[in-house]
Amino acid sequence: MEADAPKVVWSIDFQFDSTIDGKAIKIASGVDAHTKQSVINIVERSIDAPRLVRELERAFA
Numbered sequence: 001m002e003a004d005a006p007k008v009v010w011s012i013d014f015q016f017d018s019t020i021d022g023k024a025i026k027i028a029s030g031v032d033a034h035t036k037q038s039v040i041n042i043v044e045r046s047i048d049a050p051r052l053v054r055e056l057e058r059a060f061a
Contacts, residue, residue, distance in 0.1 A: 003033035010039060014047075028052060030059065 003009035015027040026047045030040040039059040042051070 006032055006034050009033035012040070028055070030056075 001009050010030050010032055012028065012030040015029075017025050017027070019025055024045060026042075026044055028040060028042040028047050029038065031037065032039055040055045042055055044051075
């Protein structure tokens with residue numbers, strides 16, 4: 001799909017890492033493929049589905 005305008009194509013990525021004390025950290029990031037602007041950034045110990053849906057709905061608005 002061609003990203004010929006803003007809000008047409010978004011890329012979302014999930015990353016997992018741990019802090020120096022061994023505790024998990026999760027990152028969800030999303031970028032608009034046309035503008036290259038960040039649309040979501042979540043950095044938490046845990047990211048559940050309802051939280052992700054809320055963030056995506058906010059970004060879509």
